[in-house]
Amino acid sequence: MRRDCVFIHALVLLLVALVLAPFLWLLRMSFETNADIFAFPPKLWFAPTLANYAALWHGDFPHSFANSAIVSTVSTVVAMLLGVPAAYALARMRTRSDMLSLWVVASRLAPPTAFAIPYFLAYRDLHLLDTRTGLIIIYLTFNLSLVIWLMRPFFENTPRALEEAAWIDGASFFQAMLRVVLPTAVPGLAATAILCFVFSWNDFFFALILTRSRAMTAPVAVVNFMNYAGWEWGRIAAGGTLVMLPVLVFSLLVRRFLISGLTAGAVKG
């Protein structure tokens, strides 16, 4: 039994190393010079350099990075402002909402071209192509349903006696929701907001189709490095690292809620 246990631990460590290796390799590449990247065989030790990051800093990348941050933040805030009261109302109404569930799930699961085509056509007429506003609106297609779906169970679990006590004390319905119910749901609110941010930040498809230059987001900018002659691998690796950094930090913060977020609430993580 003892030996079994040691064996399993060793096996798991080996598997972890195997699973993580591709990810760590990209991280390593971002600190290498182009000569080191193409070295054959790869050097075990190399002199790390920040040259790739410096090159990004002096190019257009900070602009794209800022676009990503602004678009993801605003879309998250709008989705929360609209979705949280709706989730609260749905939690308090005793109606079956099968149709709504189906709609929310379907819009989460629809293939990306289903929204990209109509939005592309509409934005051409509305002059919203290559604007941050355009991206913020299309991100609502998944963020709003996500907020409603993640927040509803939280409100179902807050005791009604709390808000009823507040009404008796003379609070309006709005005050009771804002001052009494919402504070009890803070962990859920934080996790939901973070997941919305991460999903918007990770988007590649919509940004690829709906932006050209002014509103280009960081994921699209990184891929654009690949179109230049000479394949600047160092810069691609550095850009990729910067794109994944905020997502990694945020995801680990909300790892308890990840599963229910990724499966649109079908499974409680």
Place this chain on the structure above:
Amino acid sequence: MSLAAAAPLLPAIRAAGLHRQRARFMTLCLAPSLAVLVLVTLMPMLYLLATSFTPLNLTNPATAWNFRQPLQNYTLLPNDGRFVNSLWVQAKLSFWTVGLQLLIGIGFALLLNIRSGMLRALRTVFLIPMVLPPIVVAIIWKVLYTPDISPAYWAFHGLGWNVPALITDPTWALPAIIAADTWEWFPLTMLMVLAALQTVPDELLDAARVDGARQWQTTLYVVLPYIRGTLMVAGLFRLIDSIKAFPLIYLLTDGGPGSVTEVTNYYAFEQAFNFSYLGYSSAITVVLVAAALVLSWVIVRVTGWGAVE
């Protein structure tokens, strides 16, 4: 006297008023969200359905809102070799990725389901592939599949194996995509299975052990049947997400070589945004949405969503 008779009625009247006010407040909470949902999801879907009945092509303005032959796109579909091929590629991709992710996910979950502090901490590490932005996953695998800079190719070289450039090889391009997609998403099935394993009652395991079942027999005949609901949901979700596969294919193979990795979703993207056939692409997409709707309905059924407890 009349006052005394009215007194008990007052709370009732006030309660009725409150009830109405409360209903009005709830409607006020719900209405903006529903309005926005209709505007940002329902309207585009209807727009998509409308364009799917037109031969819309951006290079020819006369094709917009032209409903003279509404079903033309749909009658073209079965005879379009590339579309039929894309369905077949999609089926292969979905089958292998869902299957491998379930198998590897179950395997890793069983391995990690031991009471040990270290293993518990290591679970978090396994999260990394699935929380990375999909485009970063694609970049990572692009590096691994590029012989000039890939540590894997260096290792193959050291072992004396002559491995072709996988993503430009017609036989290996699809397996290469499947490998990358499996790496990205097996943690999801793994975590779902791990969570489900915690719910298996100890009495059940003890009973099996008392009856003389070996470890593998318990796993195969007791544990896995017990968590089959979770396995089903995990599989369905991965199945639907595999229909949406995009960044990996876009970056690794661009649907090629030829069209061996061109899944239906990718074909729709190319028709719309490389060739400007938005009408035709809408028809392809409508078919995909219909498939996703059917699968969503299955999920809602399986998980009992939206049901009032």
